Amino acid sequence: MTSAGAVVVPSLGRWGLSAHADLTYRALTLSGPGTTATLARHLGVEVTRIRRAVDELSAAGAVRSSVAGRSRTWHAVPADRVLSVLQGRRSPRVYGDRLRQHVAAVSGLHLDRLPAASVCRLPTRAAARHRIAELVAAERCEHLAVNTEDVISADAAATAAPLDRSMLSRGVRLRMLGLAPLDGSASEPAPPGSEHREATSLPLKLMVFDRRAALFPADPADFEAGAILLTDVDAVAQLTALFYRLWGTARDPYQPEVAAILLSAREQSVVSLLSAGHSEAEIAVRLGLSRRTVVYTLRALMDRLGVDNRFQLALVLGAARAVPLPGVHPPQES
Template structure:
């Protein structure tokens, strides 16, 4: 019988799709033999064995005692609790990321981020001060309505409040709707971070996102001509500077390009396959994180009925009878990766 618990995807931590699917099956349906998994997923037995070896090496699955006088395929496999596995993989991923980052920094020429705190130089450039909250948000909306084509966002904050994300979400969605090219560079979320759903949503809408273990502050560059820089790198209550000076904007862009080249893409829990609309992709991506229909509706500013209708439409389209089957179909469907964009190319 299907167990009622959220089973997060392990692919965001570098686990292969086959191993992730086998792990989900073990947790959802309980202990199974390799042959049982193969039949349940219609997966070749050699792929199942490879997935079980990967999960065992990670500590995410374990075999029971070898059966007496039976082939090894009769051994029963169990998945370890999702909370334990997620925490273990998250810690391992963070340790590896910090090690790679420090090595890359030692081997590269690091640009100085001092501009982010050099207020005298920023003032001398004729920068315009923007108050925190309303004025900064209003200016971003104004830039978007003026026909912005590219947005580069950098943040060293490891957590945002729900209110802050809800305020920024309409601007981000409007840019995605207009097919603005979006790059976002951030740091791994802290345990207090409860708004990672917006990153998942924006990824499903086409945003390119990478992470570094640490970043010097918060700034946004629009069309490589206008930059908004937080006055206090890690304190949003002091507002931002709007910078249009070509020399300063070019320095910020160079800092971003260097950090972007060192950063790594996180393993997202789910990438929408072709054929899903932006709304369908966002809904399924957020449901895959374990959110309820009501929670997804609140985050996307939709009704619960709309979420249910969207899922019903998808189940009809993929000819499945429940959401679990839909998740398996979408999770194993061939998804074409987005074509990488050359961020070094000057956009006019």
């Protein structure tokens, strides 16, 4: 209790719980026990999200339930007990180890092996936002973003909006990956001119700036802890490849039904040989075509599918099962 008699409710977001779990815990603490239905009405949130929130809270030891007849009522566990449990599970040392293992497992970055000058720790969220604004201002070609939050806060949205508009006004290609709404509701509209896809799960919150720098949170459970900025060429290329692997299997929420990719006999033959590792010259010989015809066939197919290079083409065709997904590498930028 504070001196004014108000209950102090800690933020559970920094411990990895979702925004809806944090909101539900606050409601139970301040307003008393409730069912998922009453919580949904009180908070103005879909009941599906409340059910997921109480599942999160129960797993974290933040709520307990009681049953009367067919009704299950949820009760908040005292905040000091909740924090004691969470702190025991995620001590700074243990969680730091988990973070490094996570990043290495996802992308094989091996941060400890990179040149010190290519790894920069931005110590606070404010510092990260300032550096993001500088990097965005310098972008000229492409901005890639992965958002792992179930709900984008109003503060984060207000910060991102002018940066997005600035990039799009300069002709920067803006591609954003996010999580599909858990309750099946419609997605928030993307900035006009940008490209947006959704996935059921995403491994890492990430930004890639013109394939020259990449940034991700220092602590995925606490964005206030700042970010890691990488400028190592190979590390940025790996994270770019990670983005496009996710992009290739994600869906466009504004096109619920994606038409199958139909290839002509010539296109099928060319891309199949290309995925098997043959060069344009070898493909031309095998199919009895000129090398120029092979190049034209590939270029026309990339234009039709809206991709910029053969790496993206392979991902799109592989995800659509038009051809087997080959072991491709991201293109090198000059």
